[in-house]
Structure formats: structure tokens, C-alpha cells
Amino acid sequence: MSGVVGILLCAGGSTRMGFDKLLTPIAGKTAIERSLEALLRGGVERIIFAVSPSSKAFVESLAVPVPSDIVSGGATRAESVKHALEFLRLHQGAEIVAIHDAARCMVPPSAVRESIECARQFGSGVVAAKTADTTMLIGSDGVPVPLERDRLVRMQTPQTFRFDEILRAYEGDLTKATDDCSLYLAAGYVPHFVFVAGEAVNQKLTSADDWQLALATYAHFGTGFDTHRLVEGRKLILGGVEIPFEKGLLGHSDADVLTHAIIDALLGAASLGDIGRHFPDTDPAYKGADSLELLKETARMIRLAGYSIGHIDATVIAQRPKLAPYWQSMRTRLAEALEVERGAVSLKATTTEGMNDEGKGLCISASAVASLY
Numbered sequence: 001m002s003g004v005v006g007i008l009l010c011a012g013g014s015t016r017m018g019f020d021k022l023l024t025p026i027a028g029k030t031a032i033e034r035s036l037e038a039l040l041r042g043g044v045e046r047i048i049f050a051v052s053p054s055s056k057a058f059v060e061s062l063a064v065p066v067p068s069d070i071v072s073g074g075a076t077r078a079e080s081v082k083h084a085l086e087f088l089r090l091h092q093g094a095e096i097v098a099i100h101d102a103a104r105c106m107v108p109p110s111a112v113r114e115s116i117e118c119a120r121q122f123g124s125g126v127v128a129a130k131t132a133d134t135t136m137l138i139g140s141d142g143v144p145v146p147l148e149r150d151r152l153v154r155m156q157t158p159q160t161f162r163f164d165e166i167l168r169a170y171e172g173d174l175t176k177a178t179d180d181c182s183l184y185l186a187a188g189y190v191p192h193f194v195f196v197a198g199e200a201v202n203q204k205l206t207s208a209d210d211w212q213l214a215l216a217t218y219a220h221f222g223t224g225f226d227t228h229r230l231v232e233g234r235k236l237i238l239g240g241v242e243i244p245f246e247k248g249l250l251g252h253s254d255a256d257v258l259t260h261a262i263i264d265a266l267l268g269a270a271s272l273g274d275i276g277r278h279f280p281d282t283d284p285a286y287k288g289a290d291s292l293e294l295l296k297e298t299a300r301m302i303r304l305a306g307y308s309i310g311h312i313d314a315t316v317i318a319q320r321p322k323l324a325p326y327w328q329s330m331r332t333r334l335a336e337a338l339e340v341e342r343g344a345v346s347l348k349a350t351t352t353e354g355m356n357d358e359g360k361g362l363c364i365s366a367s368a369v370a371s372l373y
Ligand code: MG
Pocket: 226, 227, 228, 251, 255, 256, 257, 260
């Protein structure tokens, strides 16, 4: 018999949002992967995935570090759980079963752990949340009836039970059940609730708002910094714009210091290394390279890694020339290369009041911060 088995429900259709919410990466990882990680970190020792035809191939491709099986989901959530429980009954059984909706991918591992502990002790551990909003029940006559807020509880997942008890509960009428706890209750058991930190983010990805919350939860930030020497006989290019000046920046590529700092910030936010790793200055391919092309390539890598670009904020550190007349064209060119709105690119400049090498006109530096979702 297995000890603690997780049933991960990956069969929910997700046509409501216009894309597959379970299979679309959120900052590099899908909801299925995030939920799986939380279950494993919370102490689950074996996983049964209930999948739909659309999620099956993806789930099969996952490297799961514990024993795992895949069963076909049903037409409803309850049917999917039933399939998984039946499979488990025929294949080794379990002591404790933690049932979790993959769409609740922001569940803290501590919630999983506490739910399992509670089920060990009391037979069940249902992650639940109190409600802060005044809640009313609309009567059959259309008149709302205020409910006693302090006694209201919203069910989340995981919902964890002793295997034999939840198996028995699933012999009941599945047609009206929207969660496991309702069936458990209908079978005559009294569920134990677990109230944990993190209930506010343990939302099911249902609406566009939930999706935004998930993106914000997993925002990543990166910083970048670069310096190039100012010399005679070179063009000065900043943010992809040629700026008339008596000197230009020295470098293997076009030495666009601003764009380089932005590239490093983006790569950093995605943990993809730095500009030197992807576009080495020893590679003749990048001699005289247009840095905006490198920026485009960086944006492509970032998207491939499952991120979307949130915002860029960059500062150019230069004593001269005055850059203000060029800001808008730089922002436009950078935004076009990144395929983002111009409002997502913020540019600033500072002098060093004549101090440091920038202040003495020996070089120009730039720093940047990027956020990715
Ligand atoms: Mg550079």
C-alpha cells in the first residue's frame, strides 16, 4: 500500500479564457507543473494524474520524481476523481489521498503539508478559507438573505482524506458534487477544515483576473549594467538611435550600451545568463552587430522560455551629449524590437556632475531593470 497519494486533476476544459490555462506557461512553468511541485514539496509520495485528451501528452512528457500513473478524466470533476480512486483501489491502494485541482497552481506547499497532517490525525484535512466579503443567498423569491459571515467557509484544494473513507464517499451520487468534501459529508463523515496562510493566492485559475494574479505572483526581475569607452571615429548609438556627437562608443558590436544593459536585465530576469554568453564579442558574427537585432533575439529567447515582458526601466549615465531630444525615438525603437507597447519602456539619464569616468567624458554607462511575467 502506498502512503500519501496525490490525485492531480488536469482534465478541466478551459475554453473560458480562450487558451488552455493548464498548459500555458506562467513565468516559465505551467499550472500543472506548479501544482505538481507543491504536492511533492508538501509530502505527497505518489501521483495519479487525471488527464483530458488535450493535457495527456504534456503530462506524459513530465519527469516526475516519484511513482506516477495517468488515468483518463471524466466528463465532470467528480467523475475524474472517481476514475483515479478506482485506479488506486486496483493498484496498491493508499493510506491518505490528497485531491488537488491543477488549476490551483499557487497553492503553498505548507497548505498541502498541513492538509495531509490533519487527515492523518482526524481522517480528513480540507483546505478552506474564511470569507471577508458580506455574502447573501438569493432566495427563490429573488430576495437576498444576508448570511452570517463568520460562519461561512469556502472550500479550496487540496482536500485530503483517508483513502477508504473517500472511496466510500465516491460511491454516492456524483451528479451534484462540485468537490470531494460535499461527497464526504453526504456519506456521513464530518470534514476537518485546514485554514492556512496563502489562502488568498490559492485561487483556481478561472477568469482573466485570476490569470493576472498568477502572472503578478510569479513576476521575475533582472538587472543589467554596461559601460563602453567614448572614442573618436565611432558613431554614437543609444537605444538603436544614432545620435550626432563628436565621439562614439568603442566595442565589438555597435557598442549600444543602453541596449546591452537592457539585454542583460532581460536575460537576468529569465535566469538565462548574460549577453556575453549568448552574443560573445569573440564571435565574428557579432562584429559591428546592430544591438537591436540582439535585443530582438533576446526577446525571442525570453518568450520561448515561457515569459512575457512586463516593463523595462533604464538609466543612461553620460555627461554629454544631451539625450532628451532622442528619448521618444529610442523608446519607439526599443519597444518595436521587444514587441511591447512604448509605455512599457522607460528611459532616463543622469550625469555624474563631472565626477567619475562618465563625468570626464571617457565613457558612457547604462543600467536597466526588467520585469517578466
Ligand atoms: Mg556592451
